[in-house]
Amino acid sequence: MYAVILAGGSGTRLWPMSRALFPKQCLPLAVGGRTLFQATVERVLGTVAEERITVVTHVDQAAEIRRQLALMGLKSVRVLAEPQARNTAPAIGLAAWQILREAGPDAVMAVLPSDHLIADSAGFAVLLRRAEAAASSCGLITFGIRPTGPETGYGYIRSGRALAGGLFAVEQFIEKPDSETAQRYLAAGGYFWNSGMFVFRSGALIEQYRALLPDMHAALSRIDAADAAACRNTYHGLASISIDYGILEKACGVAVLPAEIGWSDLGSWQACYQAADQDDRANSFTGRVCAVDTQGALIRSDARLVAAVGVRDMIIVDTADALLVCERSRAQDVKKIVDRLTAAGAPEAREHRTVYCPWGSYTCLETGARYQVKRINVNPGARLSLQSHRFRAEHWTVAAGEALVIVDEGQLVVRTGGSVAVPLGARHRIENKGPQPLIIIEVQNGDYLGEDDIIRYEDDYGRSLGPLQAMD
Amino acid sequence: MYAVILAGGSGTRLWPMSRALFPKQCLPLAVGGRTLFQATVERVLGTVAEERITVVTHVDQAAEIRRQLALMGLKSVRVLAEPQARNTAPAIGLAAWQILREAGPDAVMAVLPSDHLIADSAGFAVLLRRAEAAASSCGLITFGIRPTGPETGYGYIRSGRALAGGLFAVEQFIEKPDSETAQRYLAAGGYFWNSGMFVFRSGALIEQYRALLPDMHAALSRIDAADAAACRNTYHGLASISIDYGILEKACGVAVLPAEIGWSDLGSWQACYQAADQDDRANSFTGRVCAVDTQGALIRSDARLVAAVGVRDMIIVDTADALLVCERSRAQDVKKIVDRLTAAGAPEAREHRTVYCPWGSYTCLETGARYQVKRINVNPGARLSLQSHRFRAEHWTVAAGEALVIVDEGQLVVRTGGSVAVPLGARHRIENKGPQPLIIIEVQNGDYLGEDDIIRYEDDYGRSLGPLQAMD
Numbered sequence: 001m002y003a004v005i006l007a008g009g010s011g012t013r014l015w016p017m018s019r020a021l022f023p024k025q026c027l028p029l030a031v032g033g034r035t036l037f038q039a040t041v042e043r044v045l046g047t048v049a050e051e052r053i054t055v056v057t058h059v060d061q062a063a064e065i066r067r068q069l070a071l072m073g074l075k076s077v078r079v080l081a082e083p084q085a086r087n088t089a090p091a092i093g094l095a096a097w098q099i100l101r102e103a104g105p106d107a108v109m110a111v112l113p114s115d116h117l118i119a120d121s122a123g124f125a126v127l128l129r130r131a132e133a134a135a136s137s138c139g140l141i142t143f144g145i146r147p148t149g150p151e152t153g154y155g156y157i158r159s160g161r162a163l164a165g166g167l168f169a170v171e172q173f174i175e176k177p178d179s180e181t182a183q184r185y186l187a188a189g190g191y192f193w194n195s196g197m198f199v200f201r202s203g204a205l206i207e208q209y210r211a212l213l214p215d216m217h218a219a220l221s222r223i224d225a226a227d228a229a230a231c232r233n234t235y236h237g238l239a240s241i242s243i244d245y246g247i248l249e250k251a252c253g254v255a256v257l258p259a260e261i262g263w264s265d266l267g268s269w270q271a272c273y274q275a276a277d278q279d280d281r282a283n284s285f286t287g288r289v290c291a292v293d294t295q296g297a298l299i300r301s302d303a304r305l306v307a308a309v310g311v312r313d314m315i316i317v318d319t320a321d322a323l324l325v326c327e328r329s330r331a332q333d334v335k336k337i338v339d340r341l342t343a344a345g346a347p348e349a350r351e352h353r354t355v356y357c358p359w360g361s362y363t364c365l366e367t368g369a370r371y372q373v374k375r376i377n378v379n380p381g382a383r384l385s386l387q388s389h390r391f392r393a394e395h396w397t398v399a400a401g402e403a404l405v406i407v408d409e410g411q412l413v414v415r416t417g418g419s420v421a422v423p424l425g426a427r428h429r430i431e432n433k434g435p436q437p438l439i440i441i442e443v444q445n446g447d448y449l450g451e452d453d454i455i456r457y458e459d460d461y462g463r464s465l466g467p468l469q470a471m472d
Numbered sequence: 473m474y475a476v477i478l479a480g481g482s483g484t485r486l487w488p489m490s491r492a493l494f495p496k497q498c499l500p501l502a503v504g505g506r507t508l509f510q511a512t513v514e515r516v517l518g519t520v521a522e523e524r525i526t527v528v529t530h531v532d533q534a535a536e537i538r539r540q541l542a543l544m545g546l547k548s549v550r551v552l553a554e555p556q557a558r559n560t561a562p563a564i565g566l567a568a569w570q571i572l573r574e575a576g577p578d579a580v581m582a583v584l585p586s587d588h589l590i591a592d593s594a595g596f597a598v599l600l601r602r603a604e605a606a607a608s609s610c611g612l613i614t615f616g617i618r619p620t621g622p623e624t625g626y627g628y629i630r631s632g633r634a635l636a637g638g639l640f641a642v643e644q645f646i647e648k649p650d651s652e653t654a655q656r657y658l659a660a661g662g663y664f665w666n667s668g669m670f671v672f673r674s675g676a677l678i679e680q681y682r683a684l685l686p687d688m689h690a691a692l693s694r695i696d697a698a699d700a701a702a703c704r705n706t707y708h709g710l711a712s713i714s715i716d717y718g719i720l721e722k723a724c725g726v727a728v729l730p731a732e733i734g735w736s737d738l739g740s741w742q743a744c745y746q747a748a749d750q751d752d753r754a755n756s757f758t759g760r761v762c763a764v765d766t767q768g769a770l771i772r773s774d775a776r777l778v779a780a781v782g783v784r785d786m787i788i789v790d791t792a793d794a795l796l797v798c799e800r801s802r803a804q805d806v807k808k809i810v811d812r813l814t815a816a817g818a819p820e821a822r823e824h825r826t827v828y829c830p831w832g833s834y835t836c837l838e839t840g841a842r843y844q845v846k847r848i849n850v851n852p853g854a855r856l857s858l859q860s861h862r863f864r865a866e867h868w869t870v871a872a873g874e875a876l877v878i879v880d881e882g883q884l885v886v887r888t889g890g891s892v893a894v895p896l897g898a899r900h901r902i903e904n905k906g907p908q909p910l911i912i913i914e915v916q917n918g919d920y921l922g923e924d925d926i927i928r929y930e931d932d933y934g935r936s937l938g939p940l941q942a943m944d
Contacts, residue, residue, distance in 0.1 A: 310799030327782030371871035
């Protein structure tokens with residue numbers, strides 16, 4: 001069996017923790033401090049061999065996804081980076097063609113979002129096996145979550161006649177219902193929440209692309225996902241369409257496999273609150289929290305101290321550069337905040353204070369007049385691009401580890417407590433040759449300190465050279 | 473006329489903005505971004521000459537008080553630093569004896585807290601003049617605020633027969649009443665809130681110390697406030713007692729001057745909310761706030777973005793290292809948070825991330841394993857003590873300005889973008905000889921990075937030498 005894990009979402013319903021460049025699946029919301037993405041990978045590892053797992057993500061998030069896989073000690077998981085976000089039909093198609101080429105049309109593939117919570121991993125594994133067994137006769141299987149309440153936030157599936165293996169024929173996919181309709185579905189039975197988890201026979205799936213999305217079928221059949229440039233050109237022309245709308249709602253012979261596996265899509269802070277462990281005052285606290293007479297609150301803090309007095313039924317999420325205080329029943333309206341921030345061009349809508357790169361990460365510690373202080377973390381064995389700046393000089397002090405530094409023609413080793421100056425315009429590069437993480441405190445001085453003041457000359461990660469738009 | 477401004481309070485009812493080392497009077501809560509202390513000084517400047525103003529503060533806060541005076545361009549205001557906090561009777565006595573020695577027993581002195589808001593400065597000046605005129609016959613005058621509601625948070629004054637100049641004899645000082653009693657006072661009339669503002673004839677006041685606080689009278693008559701060491705020794709033995717309890721409640725012939733001057737003691741975040749300008753949804757926002765459907769909220773942010781959704785009648789105060797979210801009607805319970813933090817030894821109860829010193833300030837930007845990053849701001853013309861550390865090396869990069877640096881026998885000038893290393897154990901000193909503020913980014917490396925790892929050899933500010941307890 002193969003697994004395709006979709007990790008390209010840019011959802012911001014869990015803002016300010018989730019942002020465009022660091023979305024929900026990358027957050028440590030699963031049990032034991034793992035990210036939702038890591039928990040998803042771990043969940044399939046018992047059923048699917050590591051080298052048969054493909055992750056499809058957006059190119060901006062690929063470095064972080066690879067970093068999280070590396071932290072799990074996984075080296076054979078394939079990561080496909082979409083050059084543009086194009087919804088689920090192109091993403092699943094990209095992986096499906098690759099599986100078809102490698103393993104033929106009878107290969108069975110599970111398609112799994114990476115930003116959901118599943119409490120019952122063992123039950124999920126059992127369902128995966130049952131779906132795999134059923135896929136030879138039913139080529140298109142969707143997992144239907146047995147409703148636990150009249151939810152209006154999900155699409156529903158109406159099931160029809162029973163099939164072998166505990167499956168049912170799908171009669172209809174239904175858009176998110178109003179509250180009354182949802183109540184009726186719950187009372188009637190035979191309705192399931194559309195979870196976005198599928199098991200396909202690859203030949204059957206691609207047959208549907210040909211029948212229902214012929215242009216996309218033609219384009220995808222030409223793409224070699226390993227050829228980044230070709231992929232970029234073709235991908236740009238694909239329609240942005242979901243697999244539900246593009247294929248499943250129109251295809252014949254789709255089956256639903258009922259699932260009771262403690263599923264939550266964590267689609268809002270309210271959903272996170274419901275899925276979280278709560279204390280005897282119905283509070284869920286993460287981080288340093290000091291609360292007086294507080295009930296029904298979800299409080300999460302990255303680092304700072306949060307004090308709450310007389311708080312009732314609220315969400316408080318505190319990150320390095322932004323804070324959310326939200327009445328719990330209004331959690332859906334966090335979207336309005338993100339929309340406003342996006343319209344205003346506020347960086348807090350898009351990125352965190354820490355930005356992950358292929359070689360590590362950088363964090364802005366302080367911005368002043370004509371100076372800026374950053375922490376640069378370089379992973380063992382990694383190096384930044386060879387680069388220069390037009391408007392700023394830099395000064396590096398090594399706070400931990402050992403750096404191999406190039407400045408113009410010179411090369412030197414800088415140890416913990418040592419420092420080196422990079423004059424304006426000098427070509428420079430930092431490399432961590434050591435086994436330990438390298439931490440550098442960078443002080444920038446200059447008239448302009450934007451991330452786009454960078455000219456790249458060489459790069460280990462295939463990023464474009466010359467003047468560019470984002471710090472490497 | 474003389475003025476004695478009491479600026480030694482360590483109130484934490486406005487935590488997390490107000491802390492023991494950076495109390496309410498130092499906060500920019502007055503109109504135009506000035507601090508309450510600065511607004512208090514400015515208010516008396518029209519009536520009292522600069523060189524007749526004395527500020528009494530705690531030694532830990534004296535540097536910040538001097539800094540705020542310097543920002544106003546005031547150089548002749550006298551600052552008396554109490555070695556220990558001992559409530560208002562010793563603080564007022566310290567200043568009164570000095571005025572007595574300089575100007576004799578007929579000198580009139582206004583005693584003013586520095587952490588109150590007074591909207592009507594002109595009205596206040598008129599009252600000061602009237603009190604001054606009355607002080608030759610009434611030596612002990614207290615300002616009574618005409619109640620605007622049945623407040624239970626203040627002490628009350630019951631007035632008696634009318635005196636000349638619009639004053640009334642005080643019949644009784646009354647402790648904070650319950651709600652029913654406060655209602656009765658309001659209906660009856662003739663009751664005033666005890667504001668803590670006084671006008672005394674110095675001879676009359678000191679006469680009361682002799683009669684009512686004879687031990688304190690004896691001790692204070694011996695103190696020369698200019699002799700720090702002697703002051704420290706004597707002060708230690710003084711009783712910690714308020715001027716209200718120690719003198720005014722027991723003295724004969726106290727008069728009350730009714731005041732309607734837009735007074736607020738800003739004694740809680742609720743009081744700050746009531747005194748603040750509010751928009752048409754009864755919100756008062758300071759800093760970067762993005763609000764959806766929010767009403768009746770006081771939101772203050774130092775630097776970060778605060779997003780509020782569906783927030784009703786709350787206080788949200790966001791500082792660099794701590795956040796408060798509090799139901800507005802529960803503002804008095806902020807004290808419980810501070811008590812808990814103090815009991816737990818949390819630094820957030822006592823100090824801010826930025827700590828002010830006689831020479832400038834330092835701010836912790838980041839603490840890591842075996843390293844710490846600080847911003848050090850050195851005022852023009854100032855220098856830190858000559859010092860060394862036992863457990864840490866330091867590395868300084870100049871982000872702005874120009875530093876004269878001593879490291880052991882060497883001395884060098886480090887300009888913006890330049891850097892210098894201070895090895896473990898080296899004697900070192902930073903001086904800002906230039907006219908601009910000096911900003912240094914310091915990276916510390918070592919096994920122990922506490923503020924108490926410091927040995928002082930020389931100091932411009934008379935602080936104790938040798939190994940010590942707080943960073944200079």
